[in-house]
Amino acid sequence: MNLPQDNPLHLQTILDSVADGVFTVDNELRITTLNRAAEEMTGFNREQALGQPCCEIFRTNVCFDGCPLRCAFASGENITNVEVDILDRHNHEIPISVNASVLRDKDGNAIGGVETFRDLSQLRALASEVQGHFSFHNMISRNPHMQQLFDILPDIANSDVTVLLQGDSGTGKELFAQALHDLSPREEKPLVVINCGALPEQLLEAEIFGVRKGAYTGAVADRSGRLAIAEGGTLLLDEIGDLPLPLQVKLLRMLENNQYQALGSDETRRADVRFIAASHCDLDQLVEQKQFRQDLFYRLNIVTLKIPALSERSEDIPLLLDMALQRFCHKYGKKIHRFSPQAMEQLLVYPYEGNVRELLNIVERAVILCRGQQIDLQHLPVTTNNSSPATRHRNPDRHRLQQLLLRFQGNRQQLAHHLGVDRTTLWRWMKKHQL
């Protein structure tokens, strides 16, 4: 009996009816068959493509370094779901997912290969739209608390009120300050940052308020302070909790009547500056310990934005990993498409005590070290491997379980594995918490 696929004409019709791109090559990787979807995706028609080296028609970013067909020939195995980019005839880059297999004759000898591929443009566009939906002024989060902060930030920015940003190191306080400045009527003027913990008292005073020539040994000329540089704009006083007590008095005066004196000067100056203060410590406690003036605390504490640590918004980790991967691929000119499942699992359970900054550092390091298309375990620092099952949360409460479900995007198998329990135990916990 003659089967349709035995007739070359029918075979071409069958291939043309497939929505995915399909092409075959001989042992020298010259194209022998090409379906209609492949013609549409590459922009080359059959006449132009047949007989040509496949790399000259498909023009992927891996043709000379990780070609799926070459890998299939070398290993004899099927290669599945490799994400690559092709450059079509009009030089548009199209992301595709590729499968490749060896074609053999009846004796098992390789006579060529077949590659099928699917256009990922729409999926990528959708992913980017989702990311756009959760992003706000260089920050990204799907966490309800962060979304609430994003929501009120424009209103706060529009007022001239002093803002206190509280959050652990690496949570992105400076990004919030930048967003407050960018969204304010002062955006055309400078945002000036000073770290109050970085300098000794006298130098810090000179740095903030300016210095008159001869005020101290080494003050050889008049010099403007950060206040004067920030005129009309915003001054971010980072690590305000480290501000020495005598300077707290001077700052309080400045905040109350906008007047100040440069170090060693009797001249009173006026400043038109919006203040943002940031601290990783709890100023309440510093007030109790008499290390921070209560009146200054009340003056600063008009609007306080508490930025959650990454451990409190673990559902953001996948988003942040994607964002970081894109950012550093762009920075270093690399084409890394994803994290391997093992690397992703390790990154999802890592505690990130250094918060977003630590996550960014880990991904940047991995991108620099990675030569292929996916980040594997060997590209991650050894420290990320320390989150062993023993350190993981057992029998978590409802909130924790909810967060974990979000982090693992509802994948119960992965979550159960992460918690070191079987799926039934996880199901029992979810039932108990009515999740």
Place this chain on the structure above:
Amino acid sequence: MPDSSSHNILIAIPSYNQRVSPRFDQAREFHLATVDLRQQRCLQISTQDCSQPPDKICTWLNRFGVHGVICSGIHQKHQLQLHELGIWLTWGISGDIKQVLDHWLEHKQWGTESTPLIPDNARWHATCNDYSL
């Protein structure tokens, strides 16, 4: 090295196995051809290994004094980079390097007068692929 004579120009072609590389940004080797426009002949061809990341290739070529690039596929961002560096570009060419150069010398209206606009190059893409050099 580029020739100081105004009739000589240096053309860069991304290559593999003596053929035009399918993608400019993936090329690990470039053929650099010094061409005498008046005599319509190629004076010298050399090859340079390229280990530059994709976004640095254009400036790397510029350091050699390259006047023009002939290539197959090239991302639009690299087209713009070449344009900004004043390097003319003809894309959409595939085939054997020597044949491509001979063909170019014969029909050298490909952008030697001035930096061509990107859309103008598109027609050469069609033409050259039809010729299938």
